[in-house]
Amino acid sequence: MRASAEPFLSLRGVSKTYRTGGRETVAVSDASFDLGDGEFLALVGPSGCGKSTLLKILAGLHPHDGGELRIGHAGFDPGRDIGVAFQAPLLLKWRRVLDNVMLPAEILGLPTKAARERARDLLALVGLEGNEDKYPYELSGGMQQRVSLARALVHDPKLVLLDEPFGALDALTRERMNLEIRRIWASSGKTVVLVTHGVQEAVFCATQVAVLTAGPARMADHFAVDLPEPRELAIRNTPEFGALARRVYDRLGIA
Numbered sequence: 001m002r003a004s005a006e007p008f009l010s011l012r013g014v015s016k017t018y019r020t021g022g023r024e025t026v027a028v029s030d031a032s033f034d035l036g037d038g039e040f041l042a043l044v045g046p047s048g049c050g051k052s053t054l055l056k057i058l059a060g061l062h063p064h065d066g067g068e069l070r071i072g073h074a075g076f077d078p079g080r081d082i083g084v085a086f087q088a089p090l091l092l093k094w095r096r097v098l099d100n101v102m103l104p105a106e107i108l109g110l111p112t113k114a115a116r117e118r119a120r121d122l123l124a125l126v127g128l129e130g131n132e133d134k135y136p137y138e139l140s141g142g143m144q145q146r147v148s149l150a151r152a153l154v155h156d157p158k159l160v161l162l163d164e165p166f167g168a169l170d171a172l173t174r175e176r177m178n179l180e181i182r183r184i185w186a187s188s189g190k191t192v193v194l195v196t197h198g199v200q201e202a203v204f205c206a207t208q209v210a211v212l213t214a215g216p217a218r219m220a221d222h223f224a225v226d227l228p229e230p231r232e233l234a235i236r237n238t239p240e241f242g243a244l245a246r247r248v249y250d251r252l253g254i255a
């Protein structure tokens with residue numbers, strides 16, 4: 001692990017209750033954990049357990065209404081240093097693929113030439129070389145999701161928040177993207193938080209796994225994944241991997 005003395009992320013008793021139409025929904029209760037610099041955290045759990053809500057709190061899109069949250073070190077700028085990719089790709093349909101990827105760099109006023117080069121490199125990295133001038137409607141759902149992943153990285157953020165970014169991909173592309181996101185993570189030193197329903201994906205990708213359960217939403221477990229690096233897909237067949245995956249299934253009450 002690459003944790004420094006002061007954690008990059010620190011949550012203590014973070015909670016969030018939605019109040020709509022006279023109804024209250026406890027989406028997150030008592031989320032407490034530390035995450036070191038350059039760690040890769042997977043938030044895993046069933047639908048409705050509050051994973052997306054927790055990610056949106058980290059992204060600064062939703063306020064939390066209880067507990068304490070600290071992100072980044074001195075000089076960390078949430079507007080500049082966070083990259084987010086959501087379940088839905090949310091591309092602008094009137095902009096070509098390259099211009100969609102460029103969007104955060106434009107908003108932040110980063111030098112155009114360097115940003116365009118980086119956008120092209122990222123599109124190649126996610127397997128979309130040659131699609132730069134297409135419009136989103138010309139791409140499959142999985143390709144659109146990969147554009148949104150490239151867009152989340154274009155401004156070189158320190159913290160990357162990924163909400164089920166591989167959900168719409170076929171199984172083979174999903175495995176390839178798991179390897180790619182690990183490669184990007186390993187070579188960049190970024191801190192990554194990945195929301196997923198996939199137990200195997202969580203254990204394969206992450207250095208830390210947090211298990212959330214629904215009804216009521218709460219954190220059921222949080223552990224380090226001490227598997228050797230770099231990881232290849234075959235690691236999923238080892239007893240060590242199997243034991244960690246079983247631990248998650250147990251916490252989720254899946255026999």
Ligand SMILES: Nc1ncnc2c1ncn2[C@@H]1O[C@H](COP(=O)(O)OP(=O)(O)OP(=O)(O)O)[C@@H](O)[C@H]1O
Nearest residue numbers: 018020025026027046047048049050051052053054
């Ligand atoms: N904007 C909102 N207003 C009211 N309730 C909400 C809102 N967003 C989420 N919820 C509720 O909060 C709970 C947690 O939702 P959340 O989307 O965080 O779960 P999730 O674990 O990400 O689910 P999924 O895996 O299906 O995306 C659910 O009961 C959901 O209905």
